[in-house]
Amino acid sequence: MTEHLSIVLSQMTQSVGDLAANAAAMREVRARHGGADLILYPELQLIGYPPEDLVLKPALAERAAVLLAELAAETADGGPAMLVGSVERDEEGQLYNMVALLDEGRIVATRRKYELPNYGTFDEKRVFAPGPLPDVVEWRGVKLGLPICEDGWFPTVCGHLAAQGAEILISVNGSPYEIDKDDRRLTQVFGTRVAETNLPLIFLNRIGGQDELVFDGCSFVLDGDGGTAHRLTDWEAEERVTQWTRSADGWRCEPGAIAEWDAHPADIYNAMVLSLRDYVTRNRFPGVVLGLSGGIDSAICAAIAADALGPDKVWCVMLPSRFTSQESLDDARGCAEMIGCRLDTIPIVPAVEAFDVMLADSFADENVDTTEENVQSRIRGVTLMALSNKFGPMLMTTGNKSEMSVGYATIYGDMAGGYNPLKDAYKTTVFAVARWRNAHVPRLSRNPVFPVMPARIITKPPSAELRPDQKDEDSLPPYVDLDRMLHMLVEEEASVDDVVARYGFDRDAVARIERLLSIAEYKRRQAPPGVKLSTRNFGRDRRYPITHGFRTA
Helix, strand or coil, X not given: CCCEEEEEEEECCCCCCCHHHHHHHHXXXXXXCCCCCEEECCCCCCCCCCCHHHHHCHHHHHHXXXXXXXXXXXXXXXXXXXXXXXXXECCCCXXXXXXXXXXXXXXXXXXXXXXXXXCCCCCHHHHCCCCCCCCCEEECCEEEECCEHHHHCCHHHHHHHHHCCCCEEEEECCCECCCCHHHHHXXXXXXXXXXXXXXXXXXXCCEEEECCEEEEECCEEECCCCCEEEECCECCCEEEEEXXXXXXXXXXXXXXXXXXXXXXXXXXXXXXXXXXXXXXXXXXXXXXXXXXXXXXXXXXXXXXXXXXXCHHHEEEEECCCCCCCHHHXXXXXXXXXXXXXXXXXXXXXXXXXXXXXXXXXXXXXXXXXXXXXHHHHHHHHHHHHHHHHHHCCEEECCCCHHHHHHCCCCCCCCCCCCECXXXXXXXXXXXXXXXXHHHCCCCCCCCCCCCCCCHHHHHCCCCCCCCCCCCHHHCCCCHHHHHHHHHHHHHCCCCHHHHHHHXXXXXXXXXXXXXXXXXXXXXXXXXXXXXXXXCCCECCCECCCCCCCCCCC
8 A cells, every 4th residue: 555655736837729838848847757656737737728619629629639648658657647637528529627647658547527617707618518526536545536626616526525535635726816816725715625524635726827817826735634734836837746644644745835925916916927928928929019108007017018028028109299298208218217128209299180180170160078089099009009010019008997997998099909917907906016016026027127117107196198287086086986986896796875885985976987887898898808816807707788778876
């Protein structure tokens, strides 16, 4: 009977759909740990997670089966076994999210995911069929329970495995980042599974960005008494060797390093950096271009881009109009100099004047209003897209969640672009991460400098500078109040009366914000993707009809 096990947790990234690259990365990990008994890889490591409708292509499942068989054959060398997540198609054509245990040159066992998440960012019931309650896997004299991600978020699967005599629970995951989710996984979810079963548990998660999602790692090992034996780092790849010993009380893991996970707002900032880095590099852009206005949103986006890609891959463009202040020109220049990125200035005054002439007859009997403001924004969008088309960098947009909530963004103007790291960050969050970044260098940074913007950018009143002396708070509540309203209306699905009851705001003011939130849905449908930070991001989480007549006030 086996009395000792060496198990490697490979907290690693994935490339969705690039099966050959994913397989090669797993082989490299195995080659580095020839003395281990078992190597664990995250959920769906072979095909990448989440595959969305890509997994419906028959060729993907066929190729995955071939590569899985090849990986299994390679374990005939007497080296470590591998627990590999992949996709499996049955004779009726049903697709399953599964894990396969590979050892001694063959596929020893497979287990299919039982609990399929179908909420928020997850659509697994769209593409996968649920497996049966999984049996334990007997391997080298040890009974392993293999709950796959969501299987561990509810008691059914782990309780079933414990009743079958499981000795160690191994949960491979593709669990995306949300604010405070790292502690929730450790204590409220998997800590509860351990308390229910009295079994030691391994939680292994992936890292890296995938479109609107970013995965933070934060893997860990819990002993049967609930103590934390290991905590892997957040945001970075790590291969942690864990040593296990059988005793009269069951299997116990020898204690190892307990990583410190990022607190707020460093975690939010690193989520933005890693998601942008993977989005730009995996879509093969040579860098990014963005408008640098002298305001806080574009300044922090420039800093994020430089941290993600290096300042040499960040091209900032100042696009002044006749309403742009000298203060904004100076702040944009100061920000670019601090970050160390390129800054060009392209005045839009000639284009605005040309539009004034073009539209003079059509607008002859109309007063100047937001139409003329939006023309300026759209001219800027066209100019930045021209630079992107001509030279190749991806155009970043810089609007925050507060603005996107109430429609204070110009469709086909400042919303034009390929990716927005601030899409799920309220304005108060933007201020918090800007203050933090001005005093710290993030661990993931490829631009280890600070501060990254003049202090005045953070302290001055926000303004779009599309008309004389314009301030955001001329037409919106103060951002501290606005964000409280929006958090309840968006994250909590609260009513206007709920918001008023909690904070005492004027009811008409909250009702106006609810109305703005509703009528801006058509804009958000056309917005570029951006990293999910909250429990209810615009896009994958919150899916509202554009056309509807419901209001709570």
